[in-house]
Amino acid sequence: MEFKNAPASVNLEEGNRQHEYMEKVKEIIAEKTRKTGKKPTCCVTTFGCQMNAKDSEKLVGILQEVGYEVIDSEEADFVIYNTCTVRDNANQRVYGRLGQLQYYKKHKPSMKIALCGCMMQEPSVIEKIKKSYRQVDLIFGTHNIFRFAELLYKTLTSDEMVIDIWKETDKIVESLPVERKYSFKSGVNIMFGCNNFCSYCIVPYVRGRERSREPQEILNEIRNLAEDGVKEVMLLGQNVNSYGKNLDTPISFAKLLTEVEKIDGIERIRFMTSHPKDLSDELISVMKNSKKICRHLHLPLQSGSTRVLTRMNRRYTKESYLALVEKLRSEIPDLALTTDIIVGFPGETPEDVDDTIDVIRKARFNNAFTFIYSKRTGTPAAAMEDQIPEEEAQKQFNRVLEAVLKTAQEQTGMLKGLVKDVLVEEINEHDASLVTGRLSNNTLVHFKGDTSLIGHIVPVRLTEAKGFYYLGELV
Ligand code: SAH
Ligand code: SF4
Ligand code: F3S
Numbered sequence: 200m201e202f203k204n205a206p207a208s209v210n211l212e213e214g215n216r217q218h219e220y221m222e223k224v225k226e227i228i229a230e231k232t233r234k235t236g237k238k239p240t241c242c243v244t245t246f247g248c249q250m251n252a253k254d255s256e257k258l259v260g261i262l263q264e265v266g267y268e269v270i271d272s273e274e275a276d277f278v279i280y281n282t283c284t285v286r287d288n289a290n291q292r293v294y295g296r297l298g299q300l301q302y303y304k305k306h307k308p309s310m311k312i313a314l315c316g317c318m319m320q321e322p323s324v325i326e327k328i329k330k331s332y333r334q335v336d337l338i339f340g341t342h343n344i345f346r347f348a349e350l351l352y353k354t355l356t357s358d359e360m361v362i363d364i365w366k367e368t369d370k371i372v373e374s375l376p377v378e379r380k381y382s383f384k385s386g387v388n389i390m391f392g393c394n395n396f397c398s399y400c401i402v403p404y405v406r407g408r409e410r411s412r413e414p415q416e417i418l419n420e421i422r423n424l425a426e427d428g429v430k431e432v433m434l435l436g437q438n439v440n441s442y443g444k445n446l447d448t449p450i451s452f453a454k455l456l457t458e459v460e461k462i463d464g465i466e467r468i469r470f471m472t473s474h475p476k477d478l479s480d481e482l483i484s485v486m487k488n489s490k491k492i493c494r495h496l497h498l499p500l501q502s503g504s505t506r507v508l509t510r511m512n513r514r515y516t517k518e519s520y521l522a523l524v525e526k527l528r529s530e531i532p533d534l535a536l537t538t539d540i541i542v543g544f545p546g547e548t549p550e551d552v553d554d555t556i557d558v559i560r561k562a563r564f565n566n567a568f569t570f571i572y573s574k575r576t577g578t579p580a581a582a583m584e585d586q587i588p589e590e591e592a593q594k595q596f597n598r599v600l601e602a603v604l605k606t607a608q609e610q611t612g613m614l615k616g617l618v619k620d621v622l623v624e625e626i627n628e629h630d631a632s633l634v635t636g637r638l639s640n641n642t643l644v645h646f647k648g649d650t651s652l653i654g655h656i657v658p659v660r661l662t663e664a665k666g667f668y669y670l671g672e673l674v
Contacts, residue, residue, distance in 0.1 A: 213345060214374040220348040221265050227355050228266035241267040242275035246293060247283025249435050249471055250406075251316055253386040254344055255281045258315075260376035261348050269378075274303050277311045277351075279337075282318035284401055286573035290318055294332075301334040311354055313337035315344060319364060320405035323576065329360070340364040341406055345372035367407050373416055381624065383654035384467075385429050389417055389455065390436035395474065397501070398512045398583075399544060401575040402437060411436075411443050414450055418458055425464030430656065431622060432459065434470040440477035453481040460491050466656060467622060467639065468492045472499060475523055476514045487530050495641040496527065499539035500567075503558030504551035507544055511580070517554055524562045535565040535610070535640035542599050543572040543592025545583035552595045556602045565610045565642065566667060567603040571596050604666075611642055612664035618674055619644075621659045623652040638669075646671040 232238050241262045245255040258279060259269055267277060278300060283289040297312075304310045312335045318324050319340045328335055337354040339346070342365040353361045371391065379385050392407040393400075421432055434455075436442060443450040452470075459468055468491045475498055486492045502508050505516040515523075527534055540555060559567065571592050574581045621644050627633035634648035636659070645668065646659055652673075659671040 213370070213372045217345060217348045217372075217375060220352045221261065224265040224348060224352050224355065227352075232266065238266060238268040239276040240270045240272075241277040241279070242270055242273050243279050243281065244273065244296075245281045246289055247281075247285065247317065249386055249433065250388070250391075250437070251281050251283060252380075253388055253435060254316070254341075256377050256379055256386075257344065257375060258347060259378040261351070263378050264376045265348070265351070273300060274307070276307075276309065277313070278303075279313040279315060282314060282316035284316075284318040284321060284324070284405060284575070286570060287575075288573070290324070293318060297332050297335070301332065304334050311336045313339075313354065315339045315341075315347075317341055317402070317405040320366075321401075321576075325362065325364065329362075333360070335360060338362045338364065342366075342368040345375060348375075369408070369410060371410060371412055371416075379429075381654075382428055383622070384431035384433070384624070385424050386433045386435050387417060387420055387424070388412060388436070389434045389439060389452075389470075390442050393437035394441075395438060396512060396579075398510060398579040399541065399572060399575065401578055404577055406437070409438070409441065409445065411446050413446065414443070414455055414458065417455065418462070421459055421462050421465060425462050428464075428654070430465065430654070431467035431469065432465055434459070434468070436470075437472060438474040438477060439470045440473050440479065440482065451479070451481060453479060453485040456482070456485050456489070456492060460489055466491060469495065469641075472497050474499070475520055478523060480526075483527060483530050486534075493639045493641065494531065494533045495535045495537070495565075495639070497537045497539075498523075500555070500558060500562070501539060501541050502544060502547070502551065503555035504547070505554075507547055507551050507554075510546065510583070511541075511544060517558060521558060521561055533640065535642065536562060537566040537641070538562070538564050538568070540567050540569045540599060540603070541572050542569060542596040543587045543589075545572070545580055545587065546585040547572075547587060547595070549595065552598060555599060559599070559602045559606055563606050563610050564603065565640065566607050569596065569599050569603060608664075608666050611667055611669075614638070614640075614642070614661050614669070615664045616661065618658050618660045620656050621646075621671070622656045623648065623654065625653060626650060643668040644671045645669070646673055648673060 243255050243258050245252050282293050300312050339350050390411040392409045393403045394409040396403050439452050442452040503517050619638050621636035623634050623636040625635055627635045627645050633645045634652050635645050658674045660674050661669040661671045663670040
């Protein structure tokens with residue numbers, strides 16, 4: 200199928216246009232509410248990364264604004280999947296659940312099913328949905344999510360499948376409503392897209408070129424969040440270390456952090472993700488001297504073999520990664536490092552995996568997300584001839600996982616017995632007499648407490664180290 204080019208008319212006025220559509224949808228929803236005596240319900244399901252989670256908050260913001268009641272069940276009147284396509288299993292989960300949704304819709308024909316997010320930027324996916332999932336009412340992509348109000352209007356006033364996918368956009372639309380999941384912490388987009396083209400990765404194709412938000416927009420948003428009671432912000436981008444380089448008035452990520460630090464009320468600053476090739480000395484120094492930047496850095500390694508890293512187009516070596524870790528550890532000794540690792544990249548040998556394990560041991564990661572390589576159509580790695588059989592990849596994956604578990608337990612356990620500040624996030628999922636919170640270094644802690652603690656930063660003694668998390672006592 201043909202992807203549309205973004206219309207030239209997209210600009211800051213787009214926000215106003217969308218607010219007009221919200222008014223129109225509000226009337227439709229109000230009419231439905233009058234007729235049935237209750238608000239129609241909606242359900243937003245998110246797959247994938249923090250960026251998608253943030254986008255879903257925007258979808259929920261609009262759905263609430265126009266009058267829907269947000270519920271957790273997919274038997275809602277309006278169901279939307281915000282999809283991910285970074286690995287094939289993410290896609291398969293969407294297809295599986297879509298089957299279930301179509302079943303619900305059979306029993307409730309007035310139901311509307313919508314799909315958006317990264318998977319929808321792939322033409323083959325759209326073809327498949329058009330062919331095999333005729334019950335879907337609305338499909339849009341990552342570049343025009345700000346048009347959701349308008350697309351919702353079209354869907355509610357039409358019986359045809361509405362499809363609107365743009366192949367690119369260079370615009371950022373501000374000022375649309377957002378419904379935050381937590382009252383005390385929030386993700387904040389600082390940039391969109393990615394220019395790195397790691398050879399295995401589909402993100403640059405589905406999220407487009409790198410675009411940074413203006414620092415004033417970001418800082419205003421964070422000031423408003425702080426006024427609203429938010430204590431922790433997570434600055435989001437695929438490669439935050441290259442933030443600001445392409446703005447009319449360039450600014451470094453480290454400088455942006457210094458400005459965020461000045462905002463009263465914000466007590467913790469996190470960010471995701473840092474590409475090792477762009478991590479500057481300026482950033483290390485700002486982190487070191489900061490009272491608010493959390494003692495945690497997610498620094499994806501992907502592979503410890505320089506040969507594989509080169510084929511991955513990561514633009515660093517085993518040695519330079521380890522040197523960076525050394526520098527970080529000596530400057531910020533209490534820093535927790537986490538990482539992402541891919542096993543089974545085309546041509547990867549057991550010796551390459553030995554290198555990865557060597558880096559895991561030397562870098563002493565607090566945690567690592569380990570993935571089996573997934574072939575993504577259209578990426579350079581998908582065309583490489585030496586693809587690794589699933590079985591072999593699984594065998595190597597197990598070796599890597601073992602190494603990760605060992606260092607993660609050792610590293611995480613190092614704070615045992617100490618008293619540390621914890622930002623309490625929620626009642627424990629399994630035991631309602633406990634609350635769950637996070638250390639500055641991102642480790643989870645569970646301890647006795649109640650809802651009155653949620654959103655507060657409290658001192659907790661870390662009494663028991665349980666592998667990836669702690670049990671503690673409020674002091
Ligand atoms: N921008 C981030 C990563 C975003 S994707 C960064 O560069 O660090 C999150 C993780 O998914 C990646 O770090 C990588 O480990 C994994 N990933 C991406 N593409 C993959 C693929 N084709 N197969 C398996 N894992 C993949
Ligand atoms: Fe993908 Fe690499 Fe961009 Fe991360 S930096 S999103 S892994 S292309
Ligand atoms: Fe997935 Fe898109 Fe994020 S592909 S990992 S949801 S940027």
